[in-house]
Amino acid sequence: MSDKSEHKLWSLFTSGGILFVGLVFQLGLGFLARMLIARFLGKVDYGAVALGYTLLLSVSIIVLAGLDTGIGRYLPRFDEPEKRRGVLVSAFQIVVPLSIVAGVAVTAFADPIATHLFNDSQLTPIIRVFGLTVPLTSFVRLTVGSIQGMQSSLPRVYIQNITLPLARFGLIAVALLLGFRAVGMAWAYAGAYVIATGLCLYYLVRHTPLLDDVRPASMHTELLTFSAPIMITATMVMIFQNIDTFMLGALSTTGDVGIYNVVYPIATLHTVTLTAFGFLFMPVISEFHSNGNYDEMSDMYELVSKWVFFATLPLFLVVASFPEVVIRYTFGPEYVSGALALILLAVGFFIHSVSGLSGKTLTSIGRTRTIMYDNILVATVNIGLNFLLIERYSFVGAALATTAGYVVMDGLYLLQLYRSTGMHPLRRELLGPGIAAIGLWGLLYVGAQSVVDISLITLFGTGVVFIIAYPLLILRFGGVERQDIQLLNTLEDRVGINLEGIRAIAKRLVS
Secondary structure (H helix, E strand, O other), X not given: OOHHHHHHXXXXXXXXXXXXXXXXXHHHHHHHHHHHHHHHHHHHHHHHHHHHHHXXXXXXXXXXXXXXXXXXXXXXXXXXXXXXXXXXXXXXXXXXXXXXXXXXXXXXXXXXXXXXHOOOHHHHHHHHHHHHHHHHHHHHHHHHHHHHHOOOOHHHHHHHHHXXXXXXXXXXXXXXXXXXXXHHHHXXXXXXXXXXXXHHHXXXXXXXXXXXXXXXXXXXXXXXXXXXXXXXXXXXXXXXXXXXXXXXXXXXXXXXXXXXXXXXXXXXHHHHHHHHHHHHHHHHHHHHHHOOOHHHHHHHHHHHHHHHHHHHHHHHHHHHHOHHHHHHOOOOHHHHHHHHHHHHHHHHHHHHHHHOXXXXXXXXXXXXXXXXXXXXXXXXXXXXXXXXHHHHHHHHHHHHHHHHHHHHHHHHHHHHHHHHHOOOOOOHHHHHHHHHHHHHHHHHHXXXXXXXXXXXXXXXXXXXXXXXHHHHHHHHOOOOOHHHHHHHHHHHHHHOOOOHHHHHHHHHHHO
């Protein structure tokens, strides 16, 4: 691996580590906020807020038209100031007016949406508040895309991982203390986006060329040409990710929506590491591809995929083995009936976390049209499965449809990436430690279950033993490679610490 590639790898892992910490903070506060709403308001009001928030995210994704991803890909490819500013100016000129129109439309048609789509007129004021929030949400998301294009991670952490969840949690807590119910929670979400938008404006003015004294090159056509397939893809992904919640609201009850939106965010925790590393992974891979550095691109993909797998596996094993315990001690016993749905979703999101970088790599090498076709197919399959399964199995059917959709989508991504580049994540360095770790967990779980009842204490004891042994298994079964050692050496040089003890242990285990 060249010095430049090693520098990129170090930057990716350090930035990914920063984003990981930020995401843990964000998800921690997000969990606390959801727990407060779910425990204090019950599953019906919680389901109402979940429906409104899902509608907000869906509309904001559509009006972005894929331009947040377009910025992330195009900014690293230009050095000319007029083109760099042109990328940003063109994107904001498209998205801001669209988001305002969409927000006004949702607000104006809130009553028909609540009455005819979700069969619940009490949702009207909640949908109206979230409709007013659409322009703010789209602006924040486009700013995050700008941060990605600048190949920076700290501003995203400040905005999306700290400010937004902290403001939301604080406003939700205040609203609950004042006795507000679902509508008050909607205003708390809106207030958090107001605060985040202010920070976005500060970042754009101070740290991007958006307002530089340079005549911007018009990039509207180029951005839209690249982003049009991404827009369709984003719409299909939005349908795929949110149609289950919408169809539960239409075909089942608001209470079932509440249960599903308890287990769904627990399952999405499996994507934390993928999201952290994937944020800067795409522009780095795009730069390698544009320079013809295919070997470095392959090394980066395989190495990052391996460590995403290693970081995600322990969480999957805990959630899949102790679903009732996880739900009971987070959101409360009212939601324990969602245990089977949680297991199904955990399987789907774990598969996605392991293979999710394949989609980002396809985007980086310009295969956006391929991804578009894949996601149209997946969204169609997912809609059909939801229709077939929700009426019969409610939220369990929704979970099964979502997991099936992820299996189809990621299977297509992996196959197409392999055919295009020969790259895939399922190497011996990943499979060996993974199989050993799953085997160890199975022994610990069966042993604990035969001695004591399944409880929080069982989960904690099994988890502690596993976490101690897990790094040793990774070392013993070949999980550490030459590139990992290079990262360790770079860590020593840059941080100024002596890791010779770790090296000695590693040599004993791998010998």
